[in-house]
Amino acid sequence: MATVRDTTYDLLRDLGLTTVFGNPGSTEEPFLRDFPADFRYVHALQEAAAVAMADGYAQATARPVHVNLHTAPGTGNGMGNLVTAWHNKTPLIVTAGQQTRQMLLLEPRLASPRAAELTQPYVKWAHEPARAQDVPAAFMRAYATAVQPPAGPVFLSVPMDDWDQPADPPPQVRTVATRAAPDPDRLRGFAATLAASRAPVLVLGAAVDRADAWPAAVALAERLAAPVWAAPAPERAVFPEDHPHFRGVLPYAIGPLGEALRGHDMVLVVGAPVFRYYPHVPGDYLPPEARLLHVTDDPDEAARAPVGESLLGDPGLALAELLELLPPADRPAPSARPAPEPPASATPPSADALFAALADRWPADGVLVQESPSNLAALRRRLRIRRPRSYFTMASGGLGFGLPAAVGIALAERDTGRGRPVVAVVGDGSLHYSVQALWTAAQLRLPLAVVVPVNHQYAILKAFAELKHTPGVPALDLPGLDVAAVARGYGCAAEVVESLDGLGPALNTALAADRPTVLPVPISTDVPRIL
Secondary structure, three states: OOEHHHHHHHHHHHOOOOEEEEOOOOOOHHHHOOOOOOOEEEEOOOHHHHHHHHHHHHHHHOOOEEEEEOHHHHHHHHHHHHHHHHHHOOOEEEEEEEOOHHHHHHOOOOOOOOHHHHOOOOOOOEEOOOOHHHHHHHHHHHHHHHHOOOOOOEEEEEEOOOOOOEOOOOOOOOOOOOOOOOOHHHHHHHHHHHHOOOOEEEEEOHHHHHOOOHHHHHHHHHHHOOOEEEOOOOOEOOOOOOOOOEEEEOOOOHHHHHHHOOOOOEEEEEOOOOOOOOOOOOOOOOOOOOEEEEEEOOHHHHHHOOOOEEEEOOHHHHHHHHHHHOOOOOOOOOOOOOOOOOOOOOOOOOHHHHHHHHHHOOOOOOEEEEEOHHHHHHHHHHOOOOOOOOEEOOOOOOOOOHHHHHHHHHHHHHHHOOOOOEEEEEOOOHHHHOOOHHHHHHHHOOOOEEEEEEOOEOHHHHHHHHHHOOOOOOOOEOOOOOHHHHHHHOOOEEOOOOOHHHHHHHHHHHHOOOOOEEEEEEOOOOOOOOO
16 A cells, blocks of 8 residues: 555655755654655755755756755754745645654654744645645645746654555646736726836846746837836846846845935836835935836735835736837837946955955856845946856845755756856855755766955944944954864865956866865955945
8 A cells, every 4th residue: 555655745746855964853854765766865064055956956947856854953043044935936745754643742852842833934834734645635736836927935753663654545736827927908098107107117126037027018118118126136137237228237226226216207116016115214205296007926915015006916927018019118218227337446345345256257148146245236336147057046135045055056057068167155154054965966076166255344234233223232353263174074175266367267167176165265354335
């Protein structure tokens, strides 16, 4: 007779979930025993790294991914990056072992007394099956929930003795829609409003990249003769950043954002919240004369928007249909934004100088994974993304995502056969939140280049302290960290780039290697401005 374990593995095969990211624990061993030869286990040294690796892999493959965690403590370890997966809208099926059912009433060691509540509110669905026989069907429901818009993580807690129980007949393998078309009447109203506008502007978010909708976004911007902004703090690149219509990334504070949109009477936001703010800088949400139209596949985004009229639907479908409905605008196209001034020469170099040098040597099909908050403005100013699915970061604002996500993305590039070079830019503070991911990259022999701007401080927090007038905050400096030594200890190659003239050769060597390479680059300790 088939067991719950047999039936579940058959279902996972049918769903294409044969790569499992995790860190094994005792409550997971009954699931992992005699691990099937046609499955692959991607071993992370800590659960936070496992979740972010899976997130990166899922985003790069555009497929849901299974992550296996260790009961309550391991789930807790992974929670920071589970929050990020929720905000990234990444379809993850997160499972955790649970103690034996017969002992749960006693709350023994490693029991998770309220397992389904532990991950909330950062999952779309959380469940611990009432019977062992319900486990396979719960996986099917988890999969269907994770991939439907808006996509996101789900969580299953499975008691360790369930796997050997006799199974019910297997659940039917089902497909569900992953895109929802916008209401045609409301979309026609949006089109009429846009056609009548005097000076429209497009604000695009990460869902445009997730929907593979760059061509439609470019065509619509050109049809409207409208400038294009990326929504504040975007986790994906949304538009070719060398296109003359592109203006950059909007500031993520209320007053400055409203000022940036001044002069426009119509703001079309597609695939982003309205808006993602962080520091509280009061002001008008929009210029007084402006009206806002919002297209999103997330009802929560539509509900919480402080201004505007919202339309639910897949951003890619909405852009394509708006393109069909709108006539060409009778106004001149916007002129290209000026290139930034060359960075000043200094020793050590500024972040601007580092990223200008990186941009000069950037591979044409490169993928950038970014987690260097204090240097983000300089990075986005100097290095312009020109291709879809080529920029990834965390939507949550929480650190510890970038390095392991880059490992998952580099693995996906190899698995899909695309083979695009992956470069992570991770600050020396951020690096240590999930530094264990270096070991996994080394074990997988991934040609991942990790550029580490080294300023020996949490410069982003010093910048916030200046903005918020909070002097004397402790623990903002990071003395005594040897990034290269740490990298070598995990099995990576490492080379300190003392001069920017050496960055290009070091990067070329790293991307041609058969293991990851960490490239620490000392930079200025000047604290950037937040806004």
